Structure formats: C-alpha cells, structure tokens
Amino acid sequence: MKPGGQTKRPPTRTTGEAGPELEGLLLDSPRFLVAEIDNENRLARANRALELVSAAGAGELNGQPLGRFVHSRDYVELIEQLNLARRGEPARELEVCWESLDGRPCWVEWTFRLLGAGDARLLAMGVEITRQKQAEQRAEEMTAAGLHTLLTEVIESTPDVVALLRADERLVYLNWAGREMFGVSTDNLTHYSLNNLRPTETVELIQREGLPAAIREGYWSGEAVLQAAGGEEVPVSLVIVAHLSPAAEVEYFSLSARDIREARQLQTELRKARDELEQLVSERTTELFESRQVLQLVLDHIPQRVFWKGRDLRYLGANLPFLQDSGVESLEDLIGKEDFDLSWKANAELYRSDDLQVMESGIPKINYEEPQVREDGSHLWLRTSKIPLRNPQGEVFGVMGTYEDITQIKRAREQLAEKNEELMRSNADLEQFAYIASHDLQEPLRMVASFAQLLERRYKGTLNERGEKYIGYIVEGAFRMQQLINDLLTYSRVGTRGRSFGEVDCVQAVGQALFNLQVAIREAGAHVDVGMLPTVVADETQINQVFQNLIGNAIKFRGADPPEVRVWAEREEGAWRFAVRDNGIGIDPQYKERIFAIFQRLHGRDQYPGTGIGLAVCKKIVQRHGGRIWFDSTPGKGSTFYFTIPDAKEPK
16 A cells, blocks of 8 residues: 555455355455455465465465464454454454564455355455555654654655755755756765756846845746756746845755646645645644644645645645635634635535545545636636545545646637637538539539530631630630639538548559559659558548549659659658659749649649649648648659548548
C-alpha cells in the first residue's frame, strides 16, 4: 500500500456465503493476500500473493501454523478474532505484524469469514499495509528537533526547483531537482549566480520585475522559460520571496520554479498534501504543531485551492488562496464554518452532497467540473478533486479537496464549439448551394449550347467571317461553362456525396488511376514508377481521384522531356505520407496557396487545358480524410506533391 493511499478491500459476503466464484477470484488476485485456515489454526492453502509476501515457494505454506508468521504480541488477539469468526460473530479487521520465512517483517490487515455454515474452516483475506505503518511510525518519531531535517528532505524530494540566493544574487543552495536540471553539483554551487541562468530573457525578467517586486511586496510570481543543462527549454511558474533581516534589509531571495508542462501536476501535489494533512488533522501528538505551521506555509504558496473538513462537514483548515476565494479573512475565522456560511452559499447543498458521497463510499472523486456562484454575482467553473481522510485505523473522519478556476478554459471551449458548429453549418450551406446552383444551371446551358451548335451548322457558309467567329465564341463559351459547372458539381460532391470509409489498397487505387490515364500516358510517352504503397482506411473512390488528378497533372504540365513520374509512401507518426514526383515545368513557390484554390490557373487555356479545379478537389478530399496536402517545387526542375492520410480517421 502506498503511503497515505487507500487499497480497495477485497469483496466480502455474509458469514457462510464465501461462494466458489468469490473464493476463486480472491485466490487468483495479485493484490489481495488470501489463505484458508483449518480448525487447528494452520494454513491449509494460500494464494500466490501471500506466498510472495511470506518468501515461500508454491505450496510451501500449506500446513504451516499461524504462530510461525504472527508476532507474539499480535497472536493472542488474532486467535480471539478467529474464534469470533468461527462462532458466526462479527470479527473486526485486524492489523498483524507478519514475518516471512526469511525473517522479513511486514504489516498485513486481515479480515476473516467462515467458508461455510457448520464448518470451522476460515477464509482469511488481507492487504499489505507496511508502507502505511512505516509512515505512521515516522510521524510518531518526529520531534521539533527533527523538523529541520524533515523540511530539508521535503525540499530535496520536491520535483520543483528550489534555490536560495544572497542579496548579491550569488547561489547559496540548490535542491536536487535544480541540480539535476542545470547539471550542477553541491561542490561548485558558490561559483554560480543568477546570471548563470539561461535564457538571458528569463534573467532579465527576474532582475527587472521579480526581485524588485519581492523586495517591495515580499513576494512575486510569474511565468518564464528555463534552459536545462541539455539545452531543453522548460516553461515554468516562478515564485520569488524576499527574506529580510531584523533591520529590514534583504538577506536572501528564495526562488522556486515549477514545470508547468504536465497537466497532472495537481494530482502529485494533492497526494503529497493529503499525506501531510492526514497527519495534521488527526492531531495525534503535540510534537506535530510546528510541522503543521510549516505545512500551512507550503500550502499557502501553491496556486491550487486546498481545504479539509471534518465528519460534520465543518471546515478544519485551508490554504491562503482558498481563504481569498471564500471571503474569510483568516484561518481562525474559517474553522468551524460550513459552505452555507461562505461566499458560495448558493452551491452549498451541491458541495455538501459531494462531500457526503466521498465520505460514505470511501472512494475519491477526482477532476470533475462543478459550478460556483458567488455573492458578487460572478459565475465560475471549477475543476475539483475530493478524497476521504482516514485515521490510522482506516476510519473516514473527514474529506479533503482541491480545486482550480477553469472558467476561462470552459468559456473558450464553449465559444470554440459554437464557432465550429457555425462553420459546419456554413460549409454545409455553401456545398448545398454549389450543388443546387450547378445542377440547376445544367439545363439552360445545355439549351444554349444546343441552339448555338444548330446555328453554326445551319448558317455555316452563309455568314461572313465575323458572324461565324461570333457563333464559334458562343459554342466555345457554352462548352467552357458546361465544363466549369461539371467541375463545380464534382467539387461540391466531395463532402456531400462521399462514401463511407473502408480499407483501401493504394496499389490498386494507383492502378485504377493509371488505367483511366492510359491514353494520356501513351500520347505523352510517360513513364510512371510506383513504389511500396500501404492499405489505408479511406473513401476508395476519392483516393482514386486524388492519385488520378496528381498523376494527370504530372503528365499534363510536362517539359521538353518525356514525363517521369514516381509514386511512393512513407510512414510518419499516426499517418501515411504519400508523394507524387515529376520532372515537369515546376511551380513557383509564391503560388503555394493559390494553386489549391478553386478555378485558379497559372497558365492560359491555350497552353494547358482544364478549369483549374483538380488540385482544389484533391485538397478537399484530403481534408475530408483528416490529412493535409502541399508541394515542393523548383521552376523548370519538376514538382513533388505530398499528402497525408491519418490512421483510422472518421470521415468529415
């Protein structure tokens, strides 16, 4: 059992109802110690977990008397509890010092149940609590004389960087986390000063704002970046405190830096605070008074709000940030109050319900969101965690909680969701509009083209050169408009007519594209080299279209030499990256955005036919699959188009 943690108890039944399913489950459990005790108080059998704790081989415990493992001071009470269980009377949980075969002692908390009615055999179920007992013993051994050592151990064991500087900014002390981060040993600490920190921007920030504010107000906090010995830049939250002499002159500055990259840092702090607070609120000895003051000082300088309550849900303590939120001026004024007495009385009933749930179930409630309305009318959202507080006997005597204000994060998420919803509606409307417009324009345009062709055939040779030229313009324009409308219809259908995703063999997809392009390949004398290609989860028809458009462009925009096209794929994190390379005319990098826009062309229609929609369709298809598309090119030396298909993406 981890110090201060709570191991879940094995499931229990009423006397005489152990049951084969439960017995088998417990015997196979790696976490619970399980044994069958016969009527002579011998171990009839034991599970592997108990054998490991007892340093015994398989079956080696069978037939061993309990007295071989139980310390004499616990044996009498153990026998009493076994006899109670055999008589069908309630037997309480019993903490026993259990000595293994190799002489190593450990602590086990046992419970006992009859295996069956009228049977003297017992099922013993236990959990190892050695670490908890060791923590309790250390707490009892603490004295005021050992407090300095304890505090040093706490500072040395904290993951935060803690440093002590003289008034002239020379380094006096750096804890283990700081020495590890900056590659400094205890032997050469005095050779370092604040100016040895990197980057220089952080040093300037501390000297310009941090130290003056700490001198002026006693305390300064902010965020900055620290550079570790290996060159890694770590974002941290900084706290600087000025320590004055009796003459009110600065003697030292203490600086602490916390790595803020890890979102779960709060849980680590909560576990540490819980271990210390459990000792604090139990008030087991008067020697813990000074350590309580030290702990309170530590808690007052962390950003999270921390509080703890007794069984009656009245406050026993809290840190300074919590007091500032609650509207109470001092810790003495808070102790004994309920949530109904504080600034968030509107939510008091909700908080009370959560507290009771945690205490009655004994199960922590971690990282959940809850509202808070304060007396000034402000509406907040909090991310809260609550855990039960237990005494050394494992009995719940209160609840401890911590929270942080996530109102801005919550509002930002809601605004982002609203914007995304608006964008999705807008895109759907635009796609529907494009589809309807292109579809409805087909018929009148077809009529214009038909009559223009009819005029061309009927009056060919009877009109002068100018008249025939005008009719030719009409026919060409009509066909051009039909092509644009068809391409617009294709573009709009990417999102509205896409098929569901399935496994697509990209070798077959490229093969289908080459089959469709065989005439163009033959006429251009092109050579297409296809490398290793994977199977992806995608819309097969649309993937075929992407390959066909990219290979077709590589053939169309060729130079003087026959087209040489290569298609391959490479693996990257969470996706496949595909590439289509050619030896064509190339693209000026200044057109990297324009080239993927709908109906955008870089050349005249007399040079290269088409409407300029092919790459726009490719981009929309790739985006529907959750990927991206881009190119590298040098004018006159060919181009390489890349696109990615993420693993198992749902269609957009």
